[in-house]
Amino acid sequence: MKNLSYLNKYILRYKWHFLTGTLFVAISVVFGIYPAQYIRLSFNEVEKVIHLYRSGAAVDYHLLSNTLLWYAIVIIGSSILKGAFTFFMRQTIIVASRRIEYDLKNEIYQHYQKLHLAFYRKNSTGDLMNRISEDVSRVRMYIGPAVMYGINVLVTLAIVIPIMFSISAKLTLYVLLPLPVLSYVIYHVSQLINVRSEVVQRKLSDLSTLAQETFSGIRVIKAFSKENFFAHLFAEASDEYSRVNEKLYKVNAMFMPLVMFLIGLSTLLTVYVGGMETLAGRLTTGNIAEFILYLNMLTWPVTSIGWVTSIIQRAEASQMRINEFLHTEPEIVNPTEKPFEFKGKIEFQNVTMVYPDSGVKALDNVSFTIEPGTTVGLVGKTGSGKSTVAALMLRQYDPTNGRILIDGHDLRTINLEDYRKNLGVVPQDGYLFSDTIYNNIAFGLDHPKDQVIYSSAEIADLDANIRDFPQGYQTRVGERGITLSGGQKQRTALARAIARRPMMYILDDCLSAVDTETEDRILRNIRQLTAQATTLIISHRISSIKDADKIIVLDHGRVVEQGTHQQLIDAGGYYAHMYQQQVQSAAQPVDLE
Numbered sequence: 001m002k003n004l005s006y007l008n009k010y011i012l013r014y015k016w017h018f019l020t021g022t023l024f025v026a027i028s029v030v031f032g033i034y035p036a037q038y039i040r041l042s043f044n045e046v047e048k049v050i051h052l053y054r055s056g057a058a059v060d061y062h063l064l065s066n067t068l069l070w071y072a073i074v075i076i077g078s079s080i081l082k083g084a085f086t087f088f089m090r091q092t093i094i095v096a097s098r099r100i101e102y103d104l105k106n107e108i109y110q111h112y113q114k115l116h117l118a119f120y121r122k123n124s125t126g127d128l129m130n131r132i133s134e135d136v137s138r139v140r141m142y143i144g145p146a147v148m149y150g151i152n153v154l155v156t157l158a159i160v161i162p163i164m165f166s167i168s169a170k171l172t173l174y175v176l177l178p179l180p181v182l183s184y185v186i187y188h189v190s191q192l193i194n195v196r197s198e199v200v201q202r203k204l205s206d207l208s209t210l211a212q213e214t215f216s217g218i219r220v221i222k223a224f225s226k227e228n229f230f231a232h233l234f235a236e237a238s239d240e241y242s243r244v245n246e247k248l249y250k251v252n253a254m255f256m257p258l259v260m261f262l263i264g265l266s267t268l269l270t271v272y273v274g275g276m277e278t279l280a281g282r283l284t285t286g287n288i289a290e291f292i293l294y295l296n297m298l299t300w301p302v303t304s305i306g307w308v309t310s311i312i313q314r315a316e317a318s319q320m321r322i323n324e325f326l327h328t329e330p331e332i333v334n335p336t337e338k339p340f341e342f343k344g345k346i347e348f349q350n351v352t353m354v355y356p357d358s359g360v361k362a363l364d365n366v367s368f369t370i371e372p373g374t375t376v377g378l379v380g381k382t383g384s385g386k387s388t389v390a391a392l393m394l395r396q397y398d399p400t401n402g403r404i405l406i407d408g409h410d411l412r413t414i415n416l417e418d419y420r421k422n423l424g425v426v427p428q429d430g431y432l433f434s435d436t437i438y439n440n441i442a443f444g445l446d447h448p449k450d451q452v453i454y455s456s457a458e459i460a461d462l463d464a465n466i467r468d469f470p471q472g473y474q475t476r477v478g479e480r481g482i483t484l485s486g487g488q489k490q491r492t493a494l495a496r497a498i499a500r501r502p503m504m505y506i507l508d509d510c511l512s513a514v515d516t517e518t519e520d521r522i523l524r525n526i527r528q529l530t531a532q533a534t535t536l537i538i539s540h541r542i543s544s545i546k547d548a549d550k551i552i553v554l555d556h557g558r559v560v561e562q563g564t565h566q567q568l569i570d571a572g573g574y575y576a577h578m579y580q581q582q583v584q585s586a587a588q589p590v591d592l593e
């Protein structure tokens, strides 16, 4: 219960729901008692009349039928009221549990949003999804049904058992004897059902993951003629799923017969012991009928003790997993609310970056300066640390050593939101949302205007392409939408950054799928748009950065050279060699043999 105590704040928030719910439970139990008592009275009335008849005395049948009719009305009326209050009980407690489920999901989701990128690398998407859906559902079972039936058990036992004892302590003890056994058995069967359901759930999720992978990778599967292989994998996974499902059905099938057997045993004991007591003159036949009804009232609550216990155990395990995420502190938080106006100067001072999860040293003692309004090229071979520079500039990670100054202030001390608002970032993999092209370009804007969206697409050399689509800017991309070409995707991601009219562009190899001519045109367009904007172009293609005011050359995480294209060519070092290689391979005739 230690982990579940986290939910107390929510239970307190909805305390009135729970308090009125408890009251409704009590009222419904009280109304459940009347039918039992009036059944006893009816039996006693009929027994009295039988005695009178046998003794030859006059019998007032009219009075008897009136009395029985009146009892019947009370029995039906209280049953209806019991039903009504059970309905109110569900409306309060179950509704509160649904609201708590909603609040908890939102809390987890908002917390996810605050967490740093390393957290997302450590935990799989499936795990994140499971905690917000599966685990929260299990926790809801505790707040809703478990609390409701828990209250029901307590109230029913507290009201019914004293009444039973007041009639016959002996009969009560005999009748209650099988009930703890019932509860214990239900607990074990429920545990078994839970364990097997979890296995079924896991197999189902394996099956869905396989199906999802197949659909996402269908092009590769077809290209490699692997359809039969995947069909075979799917059949195997399906067989496994139905095998574990059969095992679950077996325990499920045991559940009801077991309950019925134990309830039957209790009823048998009531009739037998009650009959003996009636013969001894200590009870009436009405009492036996009354006891059978009390027994019916107790059966479900006592059964539910086992069920509720197993729900609580599962909820505890789920809440533990949820708490583990909720207690993960975001490593990068906005340090201040003080407004920050970014002018465009960035300075890396002896920056070293070792990724905490992989231990890879991506940058080693890197120093450089980017002056406001200039265009800087960052070039290097694959894996040399270029994207890491961009990630550090965005403060997606903090450097292991050294510091990054933004207009002279340490990046760790400035208002992150204000700073990031001024950046137009186009990552290597410019993710697009399953939405219209228009909305994808407008993503970073609070109040998008058509003119800004269209002009941004024009600057990214995309407008003509979009207008060729039958639905133009309203064309949907991604799932259930059209498939954009690699270059179109990259240019849409670029238009999204341009639409913000940022102070600084960080273009991380984002035009690799676009031909060099178009790339030149786009970069010229950006320069024309904002002369004051600072631009960092990351590329392994020298043609993309050769016109930059400054070029920084990275190799194995170290800055090996800095200067303009001409200076670096003249120096005849690493850059000049790289340039030579790229020029040669571009000029190489393609061997068609």
Ligand SMILES: Nc1ncnc2c1ncn2[C@@H]1O[C@H](COP(=O)(O)OP(=O)(O)OP(=O)(O)O)[C@@H](O)[C@H]1O
Pocket: 121, 355, 357, 358, 359, 360, 361, 362, 380, 381, 382, 383, 384, 385, 386, 387, 388, 389, 428, 509, 540
């Ligand atoms: N999030 C991360 N966690 C752990 N290691 C990482 C992470 N990102 C990059 N690395 C590692 O850091 C090194 C530098 O990677 P980085 O992406 O910065 O290189 P790059 O120059 O941008 O390469 P490319 O041109 O192929 O994109 C690589 O060895 C990479 O495996």
